[in-house]
Amino acid sequence: MRKPNFIVIHHTDQESCEQTYRTFALKRTQVSSHYVICDDGSITQMLNDLLRGWHAGNSSWGNVTDLNSVSIGIELDNDGEEPFSYAQINNLMWLLEHLSEKYKIPKQNIIGHADVAPGRKVDPSALFPWKTLADSGFGIWYDETKLNDLVLDDSFNPVKALKFIGYNITNLESAIYSFKLHFNPSEVSKKLTDKDKKILYLLELEVLKG
Incomplete structure (x- = not known):
């Protein structure tokens, strides 16, 4: 058992919630997340919050080098190419409020899979709000x-x-790409623009506020 201190948001990249459930049930896939939220907003808990999931893979954020051990994973039923539904986002925020209050998770520790795995993952896509x-x-x-x-x-x-802010900059271009997916999704690339630099400055101030 462990106390989660992060929440990592994903999209499933599957065709339906049913396909996601089947994928999670297969031992050979070695993947599991704590919650799945379908397009209609329905929420299914797949794993006890206090158990370690297998959703983040090789990941890091700040000084944390194993997000699976300290996070709750939330999968959104989405193929990465379509907008997220109102019901899905509305119920995601309900779940985030519940989990944040229950485990005292700081707001800055709610992040995306792409944030913690730059160069390897791009979810929950540039369409995520x-x-x-x-x-x-x-x-x-x-x-x-x-x-x-x-x-x-x-x-x-x-x-x-x-x-x-937390990004692993070992591969700088990948880190920039993940950052822009999250904070400047209309201009995603592997290069920092003047606008990106200003965003980074302002984000640094937000992190310092706590």
């Missing part, structure tokens, strides 16, 4: 009102900011 979640207190976002007028000092190091 991270800002909607952050506006309700789940995960972090930047103050968009400050973006346009922000002038960065020459001493600001965006790569250090990327690492400070």
